[in-house]
Amino acid sequence: MTDNSQTQSTFGSLPSSEDIRSIGDIIRDTRALSAAQVAEILQHQRLHGLKFGEAAIKLGYASPDDVLHALAEQFNYAVADGAQTAAHPELVVLNQPFSQQAEAFRATRAQILMRTQGEEGAPTTKRALAVLSPNSGDGKTFFAANLAVALAQLGGRTLVVDADLRGPRLHEVFGVDNHAGLSGLLSGRPGENVIKPVKGISNLFVLPVGIQPPNPLELIEGAAFGLLLHELLSKFDHVVVDTPAAEFGADGLVAAARCGVALMVARKNSVRVDDLKALVQALSASTAKVVGVVMNEY
Structure with a gap:
């Protein structure tokens, strides 16, 4: 009974x-x-x-x-309507939930969670996931955005942070206001309503860059970024951080060390093996745990 x-x-x-x-x-x-x-x-x-x-x-x-x-x-389960598809064409997980691409993101999501959540019952420290790439055009922002959608579709509160202070694009992908954001928070300016909800996905949020600063690496290296991540992790179940390509500087490596977990994205048949090896070696020398490398064909 x-x-x-x-x-x-x-x-x-x-x-x-x-x-x-x-x-x-x-x-x-x-x-x-x-x-x-x-x-x-x-x-x-x-x-x-x-x-x-x-x-x-x-x-x-x-x-x-x-x-x-x-x-x-x-x-x-969040899927896009016609207006959302037109507004967010890169969000294939939302627009084409039964496509091979969407299934690939769900498979990647499962692998990441299995590698970061530990064994059942074992205590784990919640960490953010930094998404890195060797070169511009590898599809890193496309990947970070769709992974965030896939995580949000599990039901947990998910935040995707645009830490690409050199060439931010997440605000365009999600169609949110970019007048204020991460750069202001790291500079010590008040940050009311800088985290934007994504229309149509009740538990997905975006923290855009805001004004592009002249000192991006210094802001990421500062103590404020680590403190901010700690606070965000207390409020969200999943935090995904988009970073600049490695060819532009050390921002991505520093962000990955602050986040604790890193995943690399490279474009298939385009990335140079030496560039990918150099990024892997640099990450291996940091405190970030590398959970995998994704070869992007999109």
């Missing part, structure tokens, strides 16, 4: 079947289907052994996107 009180204390208040809307209910409300149309779909569903969404598509009462968004709503 199941002890219901124990189940509630362990898992909290679980939703009842009445709280979970069916795919049919969501599609009906989204498309404003009449009772007659719903009845026609149900009849077609029974006759041909289809799911409600499949039957609705066959009859022309719904589109594949309608079914996808109904599934996303039912499972509380």
